[in-house]
Amino acid sequence: MTANPVPRPTTLKLETEKQSSETTVRATGRVTPSTSALLEETLRNLMVTDKHIILDLTNVDLIDSAGLGALVSIYMHARRTACRLKIANPKQRVRDLFTRSGLAVVFEGQASFDTLWEAWSSER
Numbered sequence: 218m219t220a221n222p223v224p225r226p227t228t229l230k231l232e233t234e235k236q237s238s239e240t241t242v243r244a245t246g247r248v249t250p251s252t253s254a255l256l257e258e259t260l261r262n263l264m265v266t267d268k269h270i271i272l273d274l275t276n277v278d279l280i281d282s283a284g285l286g287a288l289v290s291i292y293m294h295a296r297r298t299a300c301r302l303k304i305a306n307p308k309q310r311v312r313d314l315f316t317r318s319g320l321a322v323v324f325e326g327q328a329s330f331d332t333l334w335e336a337w338s339s340e341r
Contacts, residue, residue, distance in 0.1 A: 240267040
């Protein structure tokens with residue numbers, strides 16, 4: 218007897234919550250070639266007016282190379298527009314991808330992902 222595999226989402230859902238001092242974008246799903254443009258466009262559009270953005274990856278199961286490319290592009294755009302971009306709560310496999318690609322240092326900055334998440338959570 219074979220087990221029924223759990224279907225994985227092939228889409229990316231983004232929910233935006235604006236507060237006075239920051240904007241949180243909660244992502245759910247996968248960041249792949251078919252969804253990375255949505256992530257990049259959404260965050261770039263927010264950076265026009267919002268200068269502190271937290272990208273919450275709690276419910277992101279997978280980021281592939283296209284997703285990494287989108288995140289690098291978003292990060293570079295944030296720097297050019299003086300936007301503080303933080304990535305919060307990536308799952309271990311996403312953290313491992315950041316580490317293997319050499320991008321962990323870029324996205325972590327002066328704090329670890331856990332520290333960013335704890336700081337963000339304590340503000341709630």
